[in-house]
Amino acid sequence: MKLFVPGRLCLFGEHTDWAGHYRTMNADIKPGAAIVTGIEQGIYAEVEKSSIFELYSSADEIKDIWQDFSCRMDEIELKRIAKSGSFFCYCAGVASYMLEWYKVGGVRIRITDMTLPMKSGLSSSAAICVLVARAFNQLYNxxxxxxxxxxxxxxxxxxxxxxCGRLDQACAFGVKPNLMTFDGDEIEVRSLNVKKPLHWVFADLCAEKDTIKILSDLNKAYPFPNTDAEKAEHEALGEQNLEIVDRAIKYMATGDAESLGKLMTEAEALFDEKVAPMSTALWSPKLHAILKDPNIQPLVWGGKGVGSHGDGSVQFLARDEESQQKVTDYLNENGMKAYTLTLKPVHTVRRAIVPVAGFGTRLYPATRVIKKDFFPVPCADGMVRPVILILLEELINSGIEEICVILGSEEERQQYADFFERPLPDDHLKKLNPEAQEYENHILDIGKRLHYVYQREKRGFGHAVYQAAQFAGNEPVLLLLGDTLYRSDSNKPCALQMIEDYEHYNRLMVSIHPIPLADVSRYGILHGVWEDKENTVLNVTSMVEKPKASYAEEYLAVRNKKGEKEYYSVFGQYILTPEVFAQLHEDIMQKEIDGDHVTEIELTSALEAVRKRSGMVGVRLRGRMFDMGNPNALSNTIQTFTEP
Structure with missing residues (x-):
C-alpha cells in the first residue's frame, strides 16, 4: 500500500493551538484559530503488515542521516525509544500508542521519497507521526x-x-487550506476555498531556531497572566488573532491577494510587538532581514514567519506566478531552501454526464418505441415531463453549464434532436397557453447545452462513462444515472448539495443513502467512518459490489448515532475527478493488452482504485431517490414523485 503525507504551512494563527487548550483551566482565554494548509512537499512511503515495527528508506534526500530501524512490538520498549530523543522517537511514540489502545501487530514502512525539509517549521516530525498512524489505521482496518x-x-x-501543539498534525488533512479552531480539548476543522490562485513562497532560512525554548518561554504566561507583558501575549494570541484570521478568510474567499499579503505583514508586526518580547529565541535577525529585503519587496504583497517563528522559515505571498518564481530563485541563490505553493480555487463543477445508453430490457416492450429516458412522469406543477428533462433541469438549476448525454448509437440521437432542437409547429404552439409557450423556449435552450457521445460496444457502466472522458477534460464532473430521479427535501437541488460539498472536500465524491440489509446484494455497498458529528459525511474506506448479506453485516456496517448498524449504497450521483477517467483508461488498456474484449469495465473498480490512492467521500444528501429502471419502481415513481 502506498501512502503520502504532506508537510504543513501555518498561514495565520501560530501558537494559538496550545494557547486555546488552556481554556480548560481559564475560561477567559479566547479560543485558538489558525489557517493551515498542507504543502506539496511531504513523505512518500510503501507500507505493509509485519510481525515487528520496521522503518526503512530508499529516499536519496535523507540517505546521509538515515539508519534503518526495527523494534519488537513491545509497549515498554517502544515507550523507552519514544523518550530517548533518538531519530525514531516520534515513530515509536505513535506505535506504542497504537499497540496499547488497539492491540495491533507490526508494520513495515519503507520511505520511498522525502521532499519535505526537516527542522524548518513545516512539521516533518508531525508528518512522520501521521504516516505511522495512517499505516496502522489502514493496514489493520x-x-x-x-x-x-x-x-x-x-x-x-x-x-x-x-x-508540540495540535496544529502540527494538520498535515493529516492533505494539501488544502483549513480553518482549525482550538477550544480547550475540542478541535474543529473546516475546509476553506480561495477565489483566485494565491502564489506563496516559503523557505527554510537555514539558520538556528530553538523551538523548545520558544514554547517553554511563551507557555509561562498561561493559564493566568500576571504581568502586562503576559496580558499582551494573551491578547495577541486571543482576540486579536481571531480578528486577523476572520479577515484572512474573507480575503481568501474574495481573492484579494493584496489585502491578504498586507494582513500577513500586519500579523507579523503584532507578533513582534506582543509575543516576541517574551522569548529571546524569537529575536530572529535573519527572518526580519529577509522580510525587509529590498530585492524581495517589489515582488510580494507581504510576508511573515512560519510555525513557532524564530529563524526557522519565512513565507511570502507573491504578486503573481512570475514574481513567485523570482522570489524562489533569489532565496535559493542566497543560501536558503525555497519552495513554491500555489493555492488554487476548487473548480466549481461546471459539467455533468448522464449515461442513457442502455436498452431498458426490464421495461420491454415499451422500450421498443420509446427510450426509457423519455418515459413521462407527472410533476408537482401539473406538467408531465420526460425523465431526461427532469434530470437536465436538476442539473441546470444546480449551476451546470454543459451536459454530455451518453447514447447507445447515432440512431438514438434523433429522438433528442426531435425533442430538444426542433421547435413545435406553429399550429401546435398556438394551442398552448402563454406559460407553456415560454416553457417551449426553455426546452430549446436546454438543448443548446447538450453534447453527445456514443457507447457502441456494451462493455459495462465504466466503459460507458469513459466515452465522456474528452468532454470532461481535466475538470471534475457530476455524474447522474439516467434512470433515476431526485427530489430535494430543501430548497437546494440534490445536485447542488453535491457540488457545494465537493467544494469543501475536493475529493472523489459519491452520494449515499441507507438501504436494508436484505437489499445489499443488489447494490455497491460502501463502508467508512463518519467525518462529522451529524453523520452526513463518510470517509469511505472500502467499496464492495453486490456483497452477500452475511459479508455486509460482518464487514460493511456503519454505526449511526444510536450505535445501530446501517448499510450504505450509492444514491445515484457522483462527482468524478480526472483521476477516475485516467483509471478507466488504464483498465480498458489492460483489457486490450490481455486480449479480453468480453469482460465488462466497471466504474466501481475504478472508483475503488482511486479511493485507495486519493480517498473518497460519501455524502448523505437531503432528498429522495426515485428509480425508473424496472416496472415496479417505475409504477412507484409515477405514483409518488409528486408527493411532499
Missing part, C-alpha cells in the same frame, strides 16, 4: 477518520520529549 489519525499522531508525539 481501525476505521479512524482523519481527525482520529491526527489525534493519535499528536498523542504519540507527546510520548517523546517534544511538546
Amino acid at each position: 481501525l476505521n479512524l477518520n482523519t481527525l482520529g489519525e491526527m489525534n493519535i499522531a499528536y498523542l504519540g508525539e507527546l510520548r517523546t520529549s517534544s511538546r
Whole structure:
C-alpha cells in the first residue's frame, strides 16, 4: 500500500493551538484559530503488515542521516525509544500508542521519497507521526477518520520529549487550506476555498531556531497572566488573532491577494510587538532581514514567519506566478531552501454526464418505441415531463453549464434532436397557453447545452462513462444515472448539495443513502467512518459490489448515532475527478493488452482504485431517490414523485 503525507504551512494563527487548550483551566482565554494548509512537499512511503515495527528508506534526500530501524512490538520498549530523543522517537511514540489502545501487530514502512525539509517549521516530525498512524489505521482496518489519525499522531508525539501543539498534525488533512479552531480539548476543522490562485513562497532560512525554548518561554504566561507583558501575549494570541484570521478568510474567499499579503505583514508586526518580547529565541535577525529585503519587496504583497517563528522559515505571498518564481530563485541563490505553493480555487463543477445508453430490457416492450429516458412522469406543477428533462433541469438549476448525454448509437440521437432542437409547429404552439409557450423556449435552450457521445460496444457502466472522458477534460464532473430521479427535501437541488460539498472536500465524491440489509446484494455497498458529528459525511474506506448479506453485516456496517448498524449504497450521483477517467483508461488498456474484449469495465473498480490512492467521500444528501429502471419502481415513481 502506498501512502503520502504532506508537510504543513501555518498561514495565520501560530501558537494559538496550545494557547486555546488552556481554556480548560481559564475560561477567559479566547479560543485558538489558525489557517493551515498542507504543502506539496511531504513523505512518500510503501507500507505493509509485519510481525515487528520496521522503518526503512530508499529516499536519496535523507540517505546521509538515515539508519534503518526495527523494534519488537513491545509497549515498554517502544515507550523507552519514544523518550530517548533518538531519530525514531516520534515513530515509536505513535506505535506504542497504537499497540496499547488497539492491540495491533507490526508494520513495515519503507520511505520511498522525502521532499519535505526537516527542522524548518513545516512539521516533518508531525508528518512522520501521521504516516505511522495512517499505516496502522489502514493496514489493520481501525476505521479512524482523519481527525482520529491526527489525534493519535499528536498523542504519540507527546510520548517523546517534544511538546508540540495540535496544529502540527494538520498535515493529516492533505494539501488544502483549513480553518482549525482550538477550544480547550475540542478541535474543529473546516475546509476553506480561495477565489483566485494565491502564489506563496516559503523557505527554510537555514539558520538556528530553538523551538523548545520558544514554547517553554511563551507557555509561562498561561493559564493566568500576571504581568502586562503576559496580558499582551494573551491578547495577541486571543482576540486579536481571531480578528486577523476572520479577515484572512474573507480575503481568501474574495481573492484579494493584496489585502491578504498586507494582513500577513500586519500579523507579523503584532507578533513582534506582543509575543516576541517574551522569548529571546524569537529575536530572529535573519527572518526580519529577509522580510525587509529590498530585492524581495517589489515582488510580494507581504510576508511573515512560519510555525513557532524564530529563524526557522519565512513565507511570502507573491504578486503573481512570475514574481513567485523570482522570489524562489533569489532565496535559493542566497543560501536558503525555497519552495513554491500555489493555492488554487476548487473548480466549481461546471459539467455533468448522464449515461442513457442502455436498452431498458426490464421495461420491454415499451422500450421498443420509446427510450426509457423519455418515459413521462407527472410533476408537482401539473406538467408531465420526460425523465431526461427532469434530470437536465436538476442539473441546470444546480449551476451546470454543459451536459454530455451518453447514447447507445447515432440512431438514438434523433429522438433528442426531435425533442430538444426542433421547435413545435406553429399550429401546435398556438394551442398552448402563454406559460407553456415560454416553457417551449426553455426546452430549446436546454438543448443548446447538450453534447453527445456514443457507447457502441456494451462493455459495462465504466466503459460507458469513459466515452465522456474528452468532454470532461481535466475538470471534475457530476455524474447522474439516467434512470433515476431526485427530489430535494430543501430548497437546494440534490445536485447542488453535491457540488457545494465537493467544494469543501475536493475529493472523489459519491452520494449515499441507507438501504436494508436484505437489499445489499443488489447494490455497491460502501463502508467508512463518519467525518462529522451529524453523520452526513463518510470517509469511505472500502467499496464492495453486490456483497452477500452475511459479508455486509460482518464487514460493511456503519454505526449511526444510536450505535445501530446501517448499510450504505450509492444514491445515484457522483462527482468524478480526472483521476477516475485516467483509471478507466488504464483498465480498458489492460483489457486490450490481455486480449479480453468480453469482460465488462466497471466504474466501481475504478472508483475503488482511486479511493485507495486519493480517498473518497460519501455524502448523505437531503432528498429522495426515485428509480425508473424496472416496472415496479417505475409504477412507484409515477405514483409518488409528486408527493411532499
